[in-house]
Amino acid sequence: MTANAQEKNVEKKDSVSFFRGFAVSVDLVGPIQMLTGDYGQYEAALRINLKDKYFPVLELGIGKTDHDNDVTQISYKTTAPYAKIGVDFNLLKNKHDIYRLYAGVRYAFTSFKYDLSHPDITDPVWGGTAQYSAEGVQCNYHWIEALIGVDAKIWGPLHLGWSLRYKSRISYNNGDLGNSWYVPGFGKTGGSAIGGTFNVAIDI
Numbered sequence: 001m002t003a004n005a006q007e008k009n010v011e012k013k014d015s016v017s018f019f020r021g022f023a024v025s026v027d028l029v030g031p032i033q034m035l036t037g038d039y040g041q042y043e044a045a046l047r048i049n050l051k052d053k054y055f056p057v058l059e060l061g062i063g064k065t066d067h068d069n070d071v072t073q074i075s076y077k078t079t080a081p082y083a084k085i086g087v088d089f090n091l092l093k094n095k096h097d098i099y100r101l102y103a104g105v106r107y108a109f110t111s112f113k114y115d116l117s118h119p120d121i122t123d124p125v126w127g128g129t130a131q132y133s134a135e136g137v138q139c140n141y142h143w144i145e146a147l148i149g150v151d152a153k154i155w156g157p158l159h160l161g162w163s164l165r166y167k168s169r170i171s172y173n174n175g176d177l178g179n180s181w182y183v184p185g186f187g188k189t190g191g192s193a194i195g196g197t198f199n200v201a202i203d204i
Contacts, residue, residue: 063184082185
């Protein structure tokens, strides 16, 4: 390669600005979960584009459940916000393509309260009843997420994409009653969970 060709190549690379804008998006999986089941979430995200390669992300949502167990007759309710912060990396060789393949990580946190209710329990020996219910049980959850996802430009500023996520709990407080049934943003209580998103995004 000649010196002139090398200079032109450097100029071409340098012509891509560091800040390439940002996008806002909403997830459609959470609302579908609430329509078809007894828990889900509403989630929106802000994604910053740095050189079409690095994408710092802030995700905010509200998780909700109203669950009744027909076997145990226990009812569980909670509604609370959660937040996730992290970064995605564009894995494609052509970083400026209209299609992107991502790998990313998130740190997530929620602090929430839940209400638990159950019909009064009858003492089989002494008779009488005892109340088994609680309101405002305070809990918190910290977890990390590893994800893989795709994004495609559909028309103008409109993008569609999806992600598959592995969630791993790193710290938690389940309150005074033991395991909570559902954690906003995480899903059903446990050490790990699998989740996903389907996003509609607009470039700004």
